[in-house]
Amino acid sequence: MDFKYNCWKLLLFCFLILSATILHAQNTDVSGTVIDAATKKPLPFVVVSFPGTSYGVNTDNNGKYALSTTLAVTKLKVSFLGYKEALFTIKPGVEQIINVKLAPMANQLQEVTVRSGKKPKYRNKDNPAVELIRKVIENREKNRPESYPYVEYKEYDKMQFSFANLKKSIMDKKWLQKYNFVLQNRDSTTVPGTYLTPIYLDEKLTQYYYRKDPEKEKTITLAQRAANFGPGIDSEGLTVYMKHMYYKVDIYSNVIFLMTTNFLSPIANSAPTFYKYFITDTVVVNNQKLVELSFTPRNLTDVLFVGKLYVTLDGNYAVQKANLTINKNINLNFVNGMSVNLEFEQNPDGKYHLSKSTTIADFGLSQNWKGGLFGVREIAYGNYVVNKQEPDSTYRNQEDAVPEAAKNKTDEFWQKNRIDTLTTAESKIYKNTDSLRNMPSFKRTVDLATLLIAGYKDYNTFEIGPANAFYSYNPIEGVKLRFGGRTTPNLSKRYYFETYAAYGFHDQKWKGFLSATYSLNNKSIYKFPQNYIRASVQYDTYIPGESLQFVQEDNVLLSIKRGNNTKYLYDLSYRLDYVHEYANHFSYAFGLNRQNQSPAGSLYFTQQNSTGQLESVHNLYTTDITATLRYAPDEQFYQGKIYRIQVPSKNPVFTFNYDAGLKNVLNGQYGYQKVSAQIDKRFYLSQLGWLDFTGQAGHLFGQVPYPLLDIFHANQTYSYQIYSYNLMNFLEFVADHYESITLDQHFNGFFFNKIPLFNKLHWRETASFKSIWGGLSNENNPSLHPNLYQFPVTATGQPITNGLGHTPYMEGSVGIENIFKFVRIDLVRRFSYLNDPGVARWGIRTLVQFNF
Template identity: 55%
Template sequence: MYKFMLGFLAVAMFSFSSFAQQTVLSGTVTDAKTKETLPYVSFLISGSTKGGRTDLDGKYKIVLEGSSAEIKFSYIGYKTQARTVKAGGSQTINIQLESESTQMDEVVIRAGKKPKYTNKENPAVELIRKVIANKGRNRMENYDYVSYSKYEHMQFSLSNVSDKFKNRKVFKNYQFLFQNQDSAKIGGKTLLPVFQQEKLSDNYFRKDPEKMKTIVRADKQVNFDERFIDNKGLSTYFERMYQDMDIYDNNISVVSNQLLSPIADGAPAFYKFFITDTLVNKQLIELSFTPRAKTDLLFEGKIYITMDGNYAVQNAFLTVNKDINLNFVRALEAKLEFAQNPDKRYHLSKSNLIVDFGISKNGGTGFTGERTVTFNDYLVNQPSPDTVFNGASQLIVAADADQKSDLYWANNRPEALSAADTKIYGNLDTLQSIPSFRRTMDVVTLFFAGYKDFGPFEMGPVNTFYSFNEVEGFRLRLGGRTTPALSKRYYFETYGAYGFTDQKWKYFLSGTYSLNNKSIYAFPQNYLRASVQRDTKIPGQELQFVQEDNFLLSFKRGENNMRLYNDFYRLDYVHEFENHFSYSLGLRKWKQSPAGSLYFSDAEHAKFGGLNQINTSEVTLQLRYAPHEKFYQGKVYRTPIVDKYPVFNLRYTAGIKGLAGGEYSYHNFMGSIDKRLYLSQLGYTDMTLEGAYIVGQVPFPLLSIHRANQTYAYQLNTYNLMNFLEFVSDHYASINLDHNFNGFFFNKVPLLNKLKLREVMSFKALYGGLRNENNPAKNDAAMQFVRNPDGLQITNSLNNEPYMEGSVGVGNIFKILRVDMVKRFTYLDNPMVSEWGIRARVKFDF
């Protein structure tokens, strides 16, 4: 969650503790005659633009500030009604609206028990089934060619900003920001825009062979200082949360979750449908819908269906139930409008999505994001030139897209920006020039990213300054790196560390040259790096997004006194392409020496090869393809924004005997596929398939040492009940499945559904082995496996059976915590093995 909050935290870090005197007004709107609740009744505070609508149950809530006010309720077919609201406290005002149409003499009809909702012989369900049956002919893919222009407007704001918050001393230099307050479209909250982006593009679709092409003509956004914020990554993150909404898809992505469409193939099993009105001479049917389980990831609202034979959606209003199992989402509204083509079918002409986020659902400052997309110049079955579809990339960005003038935007926007929105770009530029704001951003960056900026040099990461382990004891480390303020071509990074138990210095130094005159951390990367390093490492421990000497990883279970001293001399070349294919070439001279209780020995328990070290020289080629990959680039690591697209990796490493002291010849082939599988209402599965094969006779530190975990944290990509250095292989295949049900079962359990918990489970299997030449039990010339002080062998091969473990757990505890009970199924007789374990993982999810 901090990834999208970081850019605004300098403004908002004081907001959650600030409250002004407020009036919290709530109630229910009903029909005065029938006493039935009235959904989507509009209400407005007189003399202002604050207002909103009731939900599907006729309930409303709004937070007011200041003196007493008047609130008006209006609904088509009913008389408008006004009430006076006194200032302060919480008030409940229930409204009964009277019909303004001419009434017949009263007819009293008494019915028995309300019939149970059923799909059988339900005209609303029969209608929605016709809509589902006709989805194919109402989609863009039904045409041979489609082209259109697209305008996107994204805005993120602080919401529900109070006068007390605005007048805090810390904001005395920022008052110009508050001149642009606007009324929110959800719940009547006041907004303060802090981010804005606009984009204009031309889009082309061809059915055979199928291809989609987007050419971005213009792109404009608020740009923060790159030392603090990855602007491109921030924009990408927002786009992931606010994707294009296609109601004809079975699932609609909203705030990184997938909600089942009300016209999905299986919608009647999850939604209740009601015909609530007929319009335009009965040629348009208003169909209301609500989830059967209010906490499930489903919409509620209304869709308007054409009765001209197309059974197409002409308009849609989508929202979510207040009890839905979404974190930090206080309210959500989406409006979809469709226009008619010359062939009498419909295409999406405009969409608007607003989501209000907050720590508390009952008030306080939060964030509101709004994305509006407008489609114009929509042409069907008019062939586009083949040259439009040339090239593998689906996205082309014009070279001058981010350099368009204000006049260009004024002439090309389909709708003019409001005066307040027009000032946002200038306001944020001015904000960043204020010294106090920059100091605040320094503190925020230090807290989240771990680096302190000093202009051309930044120091960090701070979470590695102090750590401890059984070999080094108390370890101190200090380091940093240069920034683009020094040079956009040359980058240097270094650290020094000292262990007070082993009394040894460790160090790292690298120099990098950017070949595309861009930051080496910016996509696409193209650089050459030379580095030297001496440090300790747990054999087989590979950490993706944290340093191994991270303080929090110092706490481990069991014995952890086996380490390697590694000396590296490396030369690496990395080249990424816009289509997200990349390759890297590396040369590495590597010396490994045992530390702690780790040792290298032969069958006679002498130093292996007469020396207590292993020297290798390697050449590595790595290929990676991640189609449509999006990520947020942090100070140290690139954090992927997980989506449905797979990621492919292939790596080949050759050890060359005789080159720069290399003692072994071998070939190591490794490949992996990562994929997220969305299963609609049953959640999603993250799957990893991996395999490797090593050709040649090598000592066990050069084999595949399988990733183990002896911390108390649940790690997705390691074996959580495997001990360090427990298994090695020269060939293996593995599968890793981690499934999140998104609360599908817990949502159906009374009382338990109030906690918004989510079920999780995982299964990991690893099958591998050792050929005789690398197995010391079959070859006396091979390096012996490690034994503990009692003489028990603690390093093993996987020749007998696969290693397997699984877990079941509960996620979303307090919205941030996942706890798993992990069980190990095989190799239970190995020394110091735990069959069961409890592991926890901290993760922010929506």
Template identity: 50%
Template sequence: MKQFFASTIHKSLTVIALVLASFTAGFAQTTVKGVVTDARTHEAMAYVSVAFAGTSQGMSTDGQGHYSLTTNATDRKQIQVSFVGYRTVLRDIEVGKDQTINIALTEERNNLAEVLIKSGKKKKYTNKNNPAVELIRQVIAHKAQNQVENYNYAEYKQYEKMAFSLSNLSDKFRQRRVFKNYQFLFREQQDSTAIGGKTLLPLYMEEKLSSNYFRKAPYVKKQIIEANKQVKYDENFVDNQGLAAYFNRMYQDINIYDNNVSLLSNQLLSPIANNSPDFYKFFITDTLKDQSPKLIELSFTPRNTNNMLFEGKIYITMDGNYAVQGAFLTVNKNINLNFVRQMEASLSFEKNNDGRYHLSQSNLRIDFGLNKNKGGGIFGERLVTINDFVINTPRPKETYDGPAQVFVSNAEKKDDLYWTASRPVKLDSASAMVYKNIDSLQTIPSFRRTMDIATLVLAGYKNFGPFEVGPINTFYSFNPVEGFRGRLGGRTTTSLSTRYYFETYGAYGAKDQRFKYFLSSTYSLNNKSIYSFPQNYIRASFQHDTKIPGQELQFVQESNFFLSFKRGDNDIWLYNDIFRFDYVHEYLNHFSYAVGFKKWNQSPAGALLFQNLMPNGELNNVGLIHTTELSLQLRYAPHEKFYQGKLYRTPIPDKYPIFTLNYTQGIKGFFGGDYSYSNLVGNISKRFYLSQLGYTDITTEGGYLFGKVPFPLLDIHHANQTYALQLQSYNLMNFQEFVSDHYASIFIDHNFNGYIFNRVPLLKKLKLREVVSFKSLWGGVRDENNPAYDHSLLRFPNAGGGTYSLGSTPYMEGSVGIGNIFKLIRVDLVKRFTYLDHPGAPEWGVRTLVKFDF
């Protein structure tokens, strides 16, 4: 009996112990925390999905990549970490313990040029009854509700990082003698399969921290930049402001909900554009049930791999929103983008309080190179993170007033401690050192010599500290009037002063045996370089030189050696004495005005004669025309971007229009002026993007001159007798062939971006681009300004084919061309349609343009 009770008690205690163990185990808590980073860059990754494997219990990492998961369940034995464009990671965990597990995610390098679906019989891809296409149509139908613009108000904090490096550098390249003093610049080696290759040499970085505000009605989108940090090179060599503008134009924000996505000054059709099923193939490749909400992985690829299209994956929420939760975009190797070896863009979206989604992070990376497969190149990356997203909370009216982008007064003066505390993403060691490294680099004599040589070759100026000599392409030229023309000049630099600038040159013509010269003095009113935006200066100048009537060249100088070669007769010239006084004031919103005073004496040169008919019927030679003018120019170029070169601003094309209005008033009797007249000219130019059909540049201009003037003061239309293609001139019109006192013109230049050639098997591999253009000019000369009706006026010249006024028929010319030859050259076959009976008027011509495009 005793033994029986002992056995019973032992069994009871065992059962109780097991029950207690089970009970306590059931309440044992498992906690997993850590940081998720990029295995290549070692940067913390925000908004990465971390969940217990096989469940919907999870979270997203914060702005610093941190996560923390807790559970009482005993069947949670793994965590799953996933992010668009990266390989999913599974890690074992210990039940009932607190543990730290840091995860480094590796990029997923999928080549989605082709998606194979195996079945008993291969089916032809079709949109009809295709569940993937039905899904993308749902996404398209819900686009409006899933965009920020759907909210009445929105605001958020944004961090941007733009970085550029020399990429894919070999060990042999790094060990060259020329880099002996530059080893500190090289970034630590990364995974050799990573975009950009194994070795990078950082050259540029820019960071911004901003507060952003959106209002739906009236529409306002405003960015207040609270901190800005940029690698800066010596401004005698580089326009840092223009460099930043150029990079930001290349790497614009990617809004996948737009029908077209801007990339490298091109537009690529979005995979969720309204007509995307006509250009893309879609495939459902995965269902992610362990996410909350459930996601559908939708892969897509272009129907034509040469077109301006993406390929990749998008992740669609199945919660009724049909929103994009993430996207991984790349381009096919056959795409007609110049110099692009690889492109990757990853987008991540976060759920708002109302259940909809906003972009939380984007990362665009592009590797450029002359050779698609090997050799060094340039790697560029733009990372954007968005946090503290608030919806439908209006701010005071003054928050939305003013320019679209505003820098706080001390934005560029924030110290390293501020940036370390404020960056949502930690920089790797090489990126953190790039600012200091580039400053150190510019103190090395060999680097400064290299920059000096590059400036001489590219900009044409040789720097001597406070003064630079150039441009070298004007040192020698020739023309029928001057014969051989030698010229030497230069200007001061910011090393002498940021307020005072002086420019001069002297020239001599061997044939006419005359000296020419130019002097100017400029005073900057805002204590900034006159070559930086916004400009605010006064300038006085005097020029004694030759000029082709009506030629106002924008981006080159007439004495440029390469413009010495011209077709036809080119002996109609002027000798000019021009004194100018100008005041220029630009504003941050890209509105500007310029007020000018001009005293101009012009006399004929070469075959040009100034003659009028006397009452007795004899011709009278007039040796000199005196004019005195006051002028006003108003210009508005919203969102304009440009690179400020040594001579001119090089515009960075965009979709925004440019408006210009010029008014000139000639005053008789003022400083010796002989004529009283008014001239009003308006100009509008704009680029229109047409998605897969390329883009069209359109310029319209009109002018009206009030008053009675001789022909040199009429509007002399821009002609081109060189063999270079000039987009803003009439390429088959002769110099001074047409004059007007009222006119209207239109220039149309359309680039198909290879849309047609990409469909021709033998041509698509050459990546050529087809272009067409058309130019037309309407106008005329009123009787009061026509010497045929008023003999006191100067007669129209007969030299060089003669000068004419336009009749009822407009002047017209058009061209068809092939662009992107060797990625640089455009060749046009130009045809002139009207006024072919004029002496020396060419009907056909071939013109060439060297143009750098992506």
């Protein structure tokens, strides 16, 4: 299951009890529209304020504004660069509408508009707007910060989430009165026309250094803090996921990544092919002549922006200001609207650098409701210095992890060092969150959300779960009940214990697990970076060759499988593991494992004895040492209760595994060596969505029975598994050397969006292809070596398990995702080995995943 949307769901769930609306009593509320007095066009970015106070807003893209205060104000000021300032008298304590016509300043260039009787067809050829945008594209690289030999600056990154326009009918309920300190903390200045109730805030202050030759960049975290909702929510991981939705916007990049989607920049190399451009105004700002370029998609269903660029005509053709709005016709879940405003400042050499970026998203539950969740990310840049060479040591030793000292800065430090400022409502979030976290009713709500979503119930020093494994069924054990839990850092940050007990009512056997972990860095073993030693013992059942993502075999949702599923193993293992992660996301792990595997159900181990007779083997003993090396540059993730949920990234992830069987050590019966390598990579394909690629290769050295060979990951459930073969049967193929690829393409509605009426469904297309090839050497072929375990066969003597031959196993699928916003259905086709017993050539599989 893809939990990409779970962090939003969790945050919303925790605050469902707070749904309410804003009170308007004793407020001075002023709203209206600001237009150009000459052209009658609405003016965005106009500053509307109450003089003598800190209350002020900017007009939106339609020139609209809304301003509110409880102060006794009598004046309203409206100002905009290039226009005459306007001052109005207002009545305090009442709601009023003031529409404004701003007159241009005398130094504004005159605009001449020529209209013909018939609207001409839009063309790039001989279009002055397109000629200008091509100049911007040609000069793009020299206007990037990386064009300087040296660059350094401070960056202040603020992310805030708020409920919008909460309903008064719910807020008046008695049981919500205890939360008034949250509900009454309102902000009407950030988003014109919208009343926000802030619930989450994250701030980060960094120092950035860049050197061009040899190229090197370094970011030092000076301070960071975020609202803390308690141990039930990974606040750091939540911030990572939220910032992934609100990626930093680089207008000079070909692709702008927002809401897990790639948008083509309006000044990308290929932008004139996808956008229409119009020169809509020419203004003078700070003695600098700027051209206002409006742009819109040629095809309104493409993943593109609508907006305006303000471009200099001084030879740099630099973007001085930009307003980007997500095209409302595209297929984007849970987002009613999103806009990005970029502001630039001029360097002493005449070039421009980004001074502020503001991204606002409306996560309303429907297009018709103006409430919901609003997210705002503001990034301000200060102390910008170019061409200043720092010592070589300044650019070395990049620290990926946030230093502990940066997490404990005082309020005085933040007040002194913030490049931007907090609104009055934002400044109260930390105190409100602390109060909320300690309220018993809020704790109960978080506990319930954690139980439903993560499957664990917290009892301070111990938590019980996971709940989805309490009940399961399989033909060997019958009904299987399981109960367990683990200790939390509240008991100890050094010592951790985890356990469960399970009982199968059909085989009437107890199973269980017990582990003891010692943290070497005195940090939670459930947090990054991990550094621990663990000893564990486990006795349970499993299916050879089954690999499930984000779930466990003891899961009620996986109790139903297709085909014959009576081949199981009882496994008793004793393990000793050491795991060490580094801040740069390189990690290694070493393990010692003593294992006893016994066949169960219809599975059997048989081999020829010295007299040539087949005899049953009841126990397979192995002792092996393992090593894993993993490197995931710039990896980010949300730390769940059981799994880390990765934030998708364009960076590859490399994994290398080594496994050595030790013969005659702790009764180990076989000596062998296994090596395998894997690379995972996401490719972003602009308008065509993205492609997830996984490549693997492995080789086994030595002679071993088939349970120790590489048993390919099959899936006989009805869920679609990305990294398993969905039409392969359990135990169908084994090999001692193999190579494989997995391709999973998401078109993000590229085709469906262009079909009238069909595009209203907001469905998205998927396609996948999986192939594995390799083989079984003569050394491990039981037909040539009868002393090896014989491959299982059916009751009629047909082979169940085979060595992979010269033909690779292949399967592919086409599917539709985003059904009801979270369901994916794939039609899967198997292309090879179609005559094997019990195989299915076609299948329909379902996956639940949340996507934006």
